[in-house]
Amino acid sequence: MKEHSNSPIYRNGNMLILAYDHGVEHGPADFEPNPASADPENVFEVAKHDAVTAVAVHKGLAEAYYPEYSDDVALMVKVNGNSDLRRPDDYYSPKQCSVQYAVEELGASAIGYTMYAGSDYEDRMWQEFREVQEEARRYGVPVVMWAYPRGHGIEDNPDYNGDTDTDVIAYAARLGLELGADVVKCKYPGSKEETEKVLDVTGKMKFVMSGGSKRSDDEFIEDVRATVEAGGNGLAVGRNIFQREDPTEILDRLEQLLY
C-alpha cells in the first residue's frame, strides 16, 4: 500500500469508481433493466459526472471507447475477470490484460484486480497479483483489489457464515493490505458498526464498498453514508447507477456525501 496522493482516481481522498465490468462477469443479462446500458458509450457518458473519479472497464472497452473520454474521467483497467458461462470447480479470475498494455497503450491511471480468497485457486491468484502489483508500482499507478472471498474455503467452513460474514470480509480486506493493494473493495457488511470492524484491521489502506445489486435510492445512499462515517473512502458501483435511465440525481447525492 502506497499513498499515491496525486492520483486522479481520488478526490479529497475519497472516490467513486463507476464499475462497468458486467459484460464480462454477468453477461448481457445485467443490461436488461436498462437496455441502453449495453452500449458502452452511454455508460462512459455517465462517467463524465463530477462525482465519478474513475471508470473501471476491461481492456476491450478501454480500447474502443476511452480515447474520447480521457479528458473527462480517469481510467481504471480491470486486468482480470471471468465469465459466467464457464462453471468451474472453484473460483478463479484469469488475467486478460497486462499492466504494461493498460498503462502504456490504454492510458490507465489505476489497475483493478479481483481476488477470490478462500478459493482453491487463491494461491494462483496471489502469484498473479504479485506480478500485477509490482508492475503497477513501476508505473506508479494504484492497485484496487476487488476482495471477494468465496469458494470452498468459505462455503465448507462451519465457522464462517458465508461471504458476508464480517470476519470473512475483514480477513479478505486485511489480505489486501498485506499483499500490497492500495484500495480494497469489499461487500458492504451490513452496518456502520460492522464496517468499522473491518476498518480496524485495514491500516492506512483505502476502503470502498461494493455497490452490489440494485436497491432503493435511500437504502443505497444510507449504506454509502455508513461506509464513509465508519472511515471508508467511497464506493465502486455499477448496477445501482447504469441500471437507471437517468442517474444524475443519485450521482449528485453521492457527490455531496463523498467529497
Place this chain on the structure above:
Amino acid sequence: MKEHSNSPIYRNGNMLILAYDHGVEHGPADFEPNPASADPENVFEVAKHDAVTAVAVHKGLAEAYYPEYSDDVALMVKVNGNSDLRRPDDYYSPKQCSVQYAVEELGASAIGYTMYAGSDYEDRMWQEFREVQEEARRYGVPVVMWAYPRGHGIEDNPDYNGDTDTDVIAYAARLGLELGADVVKCKYPGSKEETEKVLDVTGKMKFVMSGGSKRSDDEFIEDVRATVEAGGNGLAVGRNIFQREDPTEILDRLEQLLY
C-alpha cells in the same frame, strides 16, 4: 477493439473471410464432397475472387501456398486450432503459431483465434488470447475471434439451450468486445431478429456470421442478407464455398450483397 480502418481485410467496412482451417479442425473428411478442395492451391485460387477479402489458414498452408497469392488476397493466420482426432474432456484450442511468425514471416494482415467460452479451459484461452491480442496490437493487425461457446458450462446449464441459444451467442460475442477482439465470428442465431439481439451488445466491434455446414444457395444467401441487414459486417465461410466445384456464382452474389 480498434478500428483498423485501412486494413485490407475490410472492403467498405465489410468482409468475406474464406476460412480454410478444416484440415485441422475436421480433417480430410471435409474435402470429400469436392476432392479438389484437399489441394490448398485450388482453394487459394478461389480466394482470388474479388468478393474475398481474406483467406484464413493455419501456419503450414500459409508457408507453402500464400507467397504466390500475396498480391491477390490478404492473409489471416489462424493461430490456434485443434484436431478432431483427440477426444478431450472439454474444449481447448492450443496455439500453433506465434503472432510474430505470422506477421513477420508469413505476411499476415490479420490474426484469427478460437475462443471456447463455457469450456473448462476458457480461463487458459483467455490468458493465451491476451498475449495474442497484445502482440497483434504491436503489429497493428486486427484480431478476429472465432467466438464458439461450448463445453460443460453450456451443456450442463439448464438455462441455456445449447450453443445456438441467442443468449449464449450474445454473451460470447460480448466477451469478444470486452477482451479486445476487433471482429467476432459467431454462429448464425437463426434470424435477423436474433442477430439484432446479439448486435445490441457488441458495441462498435465488427460482427461476421460463420458459414456453417453446406446448405442450399438461397438459404445460405438469405442468412447472410439477414446478418448484413441486422448490422453485421459479412461472413467467414469455408464449406459453403470450397465444397462446390465452381463457387464463382455464389461469390458473385455475396459480393453484390456485401459491398
Place this chain on the structure above:
Amino acid sequence: MKEHSNSPIYRNGNMLILAYDHGVEHGPADFEPNPASADPENVFEVAKHDAVTAVAVHKGLAEAYYPEYSDDVALMVKVNGNSDLRRPDDYYSPKQCSVQYAVEELGASAIGYTMYAGSDYEDRMWQEFREVQEEARRYGVPVVMWAYPRGHGIEDNPDYNGDTDTDVIAYAARLGLELGADVVKCKYPGSKEETEKVLDVTGKMKFVMSGGSKRSDDEFIEDVRATVEAGGNGLAVGRNIFQREDPTEILDRLEQLLY
C-alpha cells in the same frame, strides 16, 4: 549457507526477529487478545526496542509502514505466505513478493521463506526457494527459512509423531542447510536436549526457535534460554510479544539473555 557476518539482522551472532505475518497466516483473529496489534504502526513501534534485530512482515506492510522505521530496525520481507481462508488439499505457500522488489524497493536486509517439507507441494516450494535463494545471493542478503514440516508426508507416516517430533524437526532443519538457507526457524522441540539433537545436524547454519502461541513469561523465557544454551541463535517471535499491551519488560529480559 553463507556467513553474512555484517548483516544488521544479527547482533553478536544472535537475533530476535519480530514476526508480524499473522494478518496473512491466521487473519485478524490473532489481533483480538490485544486489539491495538491490528494496527501495524503499533507493532513497528515495538520493533524499535534494541532487543529486536529485524521485523518480518509481508510486502504490503513493508510498503506502507517501514519507511518511517528504517532507521530503527532492519527489515525482513516474508516473500511467501498463505491465508487460512483457503482449505487446500495439502500445505503450500505461494510467493507474493519478488526478492528484487523486497530489496530494491522496500529496503529489505533479509528474506523470509516458509518451507512445508512433507507436503505434497514440497517439490514446488523447493523450486521456488531455489529462485528466491539465488536472487537473494545476488543482493547479498541472508535467507531465513521458516522450516515447518507438515502435510501428508508427516501426518500419514507412522514413524513420525507429528510436526513436533525431533526427528522431523531435525530433518526439516537439515534441509534448510542443504538447500542454502542462512538461518532456519523451527518449532521448539521441547527441551534443551532435543534442541541439541537438532543442532547436531545443522552445521554452521544459524538456528532460531519459533515463538509459538502465547504462554507464561517464565515458560517462554526458559524455552529461549534452552535454545541459546543448546547453541541456537535466538528466536523469531510474534504473538508472545504483540499480544501483550506492553512488551518492554519481556523484551528487556530477552535482550539480556540473547546478547
Place this chain on the structure above:
Amino acid sequence: MKEHSNSPIYRNGNMLILAYDHGVEHGPADFEPNPASADPENVFEVAKHDAVTAVAVHKGLAEAYYPEYSDDVALMVKVNGNSDLRRPDDYYSPKQCSVQYAVEELGASAIGYTMYAGSDYEDRMWQEFREVQEEARRYGVPVVMWAYPRGHGIEDNPDYNGDTDTDVIAYAARLGLELGADVVKCKYPGSKEETEKVLDVTGKMKFVMSGGSKRSDDEFIEDVRATVEAGGNGLAVGRNIFQREDPTEILDRLEQLLY
C-alpha cells in the same frame, strides 16, 4: 512447409533417413537381433552408404559420435522422444534437445519431432512443436514430423480402425502440413492405393514411410516401391537396416529405387 531445396537431407528430392532412436524409444531390446547395433559407431558406419541422406539420432549420440561422421552424412537431431520404461496414461513425447543446441552445437541439418495426434497430450505437443518449428525456421533447417496418431482419441473412437487406418494416417499427415512440417513420416498404410489416398491431402509436403519392424527384404522393398510410385519421397528406416549384420545389399537396392 517450405522447400529447402538445397538441404543435404534430400537427394533428387527423395531421402533415406537412417533412424537410430531405438535406444530411447524401445531400449536395448531392439539391439538383440544384431548385438553390434548397440554400439552407435557401427550404425554411424552404416550411415556412410550413399543411399543414406541423413542419420536421425538423439542429442547424446550426436554429441558423442557425429563429429567423426560429419563429412559422410547429414545429421537430423530427434528433439523429442520417450522411453518405454514409463507407462503413462496417454502418449507424450517430451523435448530433450533445444533446436539451438541441435543446430549450433551438434551441426544438425534437420530436426525430427514425434507428434502423437489423438493422444490426450496432443495439445501440449502442438504447442511444443510450434516453438520447435519456428526456431528451426530461424536456422533454415527442415522439420520432419514423426506423425504417429495414437492414444485414447484413436483407440476409443469406433469410427477408426486403429493407427493403421488410412483415414487416421491421412488426418495425421495433413496435420503435418497444416502445422508447418516439411516432411511427414507415417506408417505404411498397406498398399500403393492407400498411400495415394494419404498423399491426396498432403499437398506439397514431402512424405516418407516409416520402416517399421523387420520383415523380408522383398516385402520391405515392395512397400518402399509402392510409396515412391504413389508419389512419396522415400523412407525413414531403422530396424530393417541395423538389425542385419551387413545392410549393404539392401541399401544398394534402396538407392537404386529412390534416386
Place this chain on the structure above:
Amino acid sequence: MKEHSNSPIYRNGNMLILAYDHGVEHGPADFEPNPASADPENVFEVAKHDAVTAVAVHKGLAEAYYPEYSDDVALMVKVNGNSDLRRPDDYYSPKQCSVQYAVEELGASAIGYTMYAGSDYEDRMWQEFREVQEEARRYGVPVVMWAYPRGHGIEDNPDYNGDTDTDVIAYAARLGLELGADVVKCKYPGSKEETEKVLDVTGKMKFVMSGGSKRSDDEFIEDVRATVEAGGNGLAVGRNIFQREDPTEILDRLEQLLY
C-alpha cells in the same frame, strides 16, 4: 556425451565420487552409524584423500564448506534431489540449484542430476535435464546422471524384476547416453557379467557403480573390482565411506584398485 578429458573429476579416466547428499535424500538417519558424519566438515576432510576425485553435495553444503577445500578436491554440485519426508504418488526430484549458480558461484567442476526413468514424472525430468545438460555444456563441465529407474513403470511391469533387473539398469543407463550425460551412475547389477551387459549398450559414456548401503569391506571391494574389470570407470560412494570412523584404509584400497 563428451570427453571432457581434462576434467579434474577424472584420474586416469576413472573416478571416485564421494557422494554426500544423504542429508537431503534420507535425512539425519544416515548419520547415526557415525554421528560425526552429520558435520559436513568431517566429510569434506575425508574428501581430501587422493582416491577421491570429486565430492558431490547439494548447494547449501557447497556454499558453506567447499571454499576451504577447493584446493583439495573437485566439486560436483547435485542440482536436484528430494527429501524422504514427502511421500509422493511417484518419484520426482526437483531442481534446487541452477547450473549457473553451481559453476559461477560455487565453483563446481561437474553437475549431478538424478533421473527416475519409469516414474510418472520421467517426462518432466527429461525436460529439466535438457536444460541442465545444455547449460552445463555452456560451461564445459561434465554431467553425471544418477540413473535410478523406479516408479510405476518399473513396479507395475511384470516383465521387469524391480530396479536391480539388468534389463532395467541397462535401459536406464542407455538413456543417459542418449540424453547427453557424460557419466552414468547405476546400481551394481550383481556381478561382472551383468555389468558387462549394461556396458554393452552405454557406448563411450563413462559408467560408475553406486556404492549402496554399507556392507563388509571385502564384499564392497569385490563389487568395485568387478565393475572396473567389466569396463566401468569407478564408483560414487557415500555410506560405505562416511559411515565408518576412519575410512583411510578402504580409500587406500580403492585408490589402488581404480588408478
